[in-house]
Amino acid sequence: MKRVAVSIDDIFKRHIPGPSHVETPERLTAIYDAIQVNFREDELVKLPLRRAEEDILLLNHTEELVRLIETTSHGKGYFSLDPDTVTCPESYEVASYAAGSLLELADNIIRGDVDNGFCLIRPPGHHAEEDRAMGFCLFNNVAICARYIQKTYNMDRIMIVDFDLHHGNGTQRSFYDDDSVFYFSTHQYPYYPGTGALDERGSGKGQGFTLNCPLSAGCDDSDFAAIMRDVFMQAARSYRPEFIIVSAGFDTYIHDPLGGMNVTGKGFSAMGYALKEAAEEVCDGRLLFSLEGGYSMKGLKEGVVGILKVLLERPQDTEEVTMVKEFFKNAAPHNKGARSLIASISIE
Numbered sequence: 001m002k003r004v005a006v007s008i009d010d011i012f013k014r015h016i017p018g019p020s021h022v023e024t025p026e027r028l029t030a031i032y033d034a035i036q037v038n039f040r041e042d043e044l045v046k047l048p049l050r051r052a053e054e055d056i057l058l059l060n061h062t063e064e065l066v067r068l069i070e071t072t073s074h075g076k077g078y079f080s081l082d083p084d085t086v087t088c089p090e091s092y093e094v095a096s097y098a099a100g101s102l103l104e105l106a107d108n109i110i111r112g113d114v115d116n117g118f119c120l121i122r123p124p125g126h127h128a129e130e131d132r133a134m135g136f137c138l139f140n141n142v143a144i145c146a147r148y149i150q151k152t153y154n155m156d157r158i159m160i161v162d163f164d165l166h167h168g169n170g171t172q173r174s175f176y177d178d179d180s181v182f183y184f185s186t187h188q189y190p191y192y193p194g195t196g197a198l199d200e201r202g203s204g205k206g207q208g209f210t211l212n213c214p215l216s217a218g219c220d221d222s223d224f225a226a227i228m229r230d231v232f233m234q235a236a237r238s239y240r241p242e243f244i245i246v247s248a249g250f251d252t253y254i255h256d257p258l259g260g261m262n263v264t265g266k267g268f269s270a271m272g273y274a275l276k277e278a279a280e281e282v283c284d285g286r287l288l289f290s291l292e293g294g295y296s297m298k299g300l301k302e303g304v305v306g307i308l309k310v311l312l313e314r315p316q317d318t319e320e321v322t323m324v325k326e327f328f329k330n331a332a333p334h335n336k337g338a339r340s341l342i343a344s345i346s347i348e
């Protein structure tokens with residue numbers, strides 16, 4: 001069995017983005033309950049809480065943005081940063097701990113204390129730009145983590161893989177002209193937030209180090225598995241990152257209220273399998289998942305539990321994981337757009 005760490009804490013339920021919002025604390029309740037049902041207490045390593053201090057947030061964000069979000073903690077009620085993105089007085093603290101949990105997990109993985117892990121946190125982060133909170137996101141957790149790893153461990157090739165339904169405009173923007181972080185994303189397109197076209201490949205020194213897979217609605221497990229195998233794994237082999245960070249969103253789930261994709265638990269497990277295989281092949285297994293979107297409680301549960309089973313390699317899951325592996329190896333894309341996308345992307 002592998003040593004798999006998780007960040008689980010009720011503090012992450014204390015960010016309330018307004019009186020009626022789809023990005024609810026209940027998302028974490030669903031995931032935490034499912035973990036309790038599916039895994040024994042001693043099968044997962046529970047990481048201690050850690051706060052990302054201001055100097056760490058500033059690795060990716062402007063002082064103005066950090067100050068603005070900090071200011072909302074002094075008010076009494078909700079504060080709208082944009083129409084979708086609302087804070088409560090505890091949001092700044094919760095968001096600082098959410099970002100910090102990725103740093104704690106990254107340190108544990110790089111020290112070799114655990115093999116890999118999953119930060120089961122909120123608020124999500126991939127839409128947050130350097131100077132702007134948006135799309136339910138306050139701070140860009142994965143971008144902060146990539147900068148922290150680079151600074152602390154002198155790594156110059158990090159790969160961020162984003163399989164959320166939505167394009168991670170914030171993450172892309174942070175590293176668009178940077179060859180030290182490769183950004184790979186699959187997402188519904190055209191869709192919120194509007195970015196993520198195939199021809200957005202980076203600029204300057206970063207040319208070729210952003211790779212977008214824009215997909216029409218209706219893609220299923222086979223489409224996503226084939227893209228991960230034929231595009232992502234090739235890109236990872238070519239780039240040879242030293243660490244892989246995953247923006248894990250489950251809003252591609254078949255019954256998700258926000259999306260139009262048809263992914264099931266099997267598809268999420270297959271994506272987890274692809275990421276684990278790639279990490280073992282190119283970077284000693286160093287792999288960190290961080291929760292982004294996903295608004296069906298069932299989708300969140302199935303996605304997170306399936307990926308944790310793939311990561312853990314428990315003897316009792318061998319049969320299930322072998323089936324995932326076979327599915328992944330043989331998956332043929334059904335969606336016309338996915339097929340032509342795979343054919344059109346050439347990895348050097």
Ligand SMILES: [Zn+2]
Pocket residue numbers: 164165166249251292293294
């Ligand atoms: Zn999303």
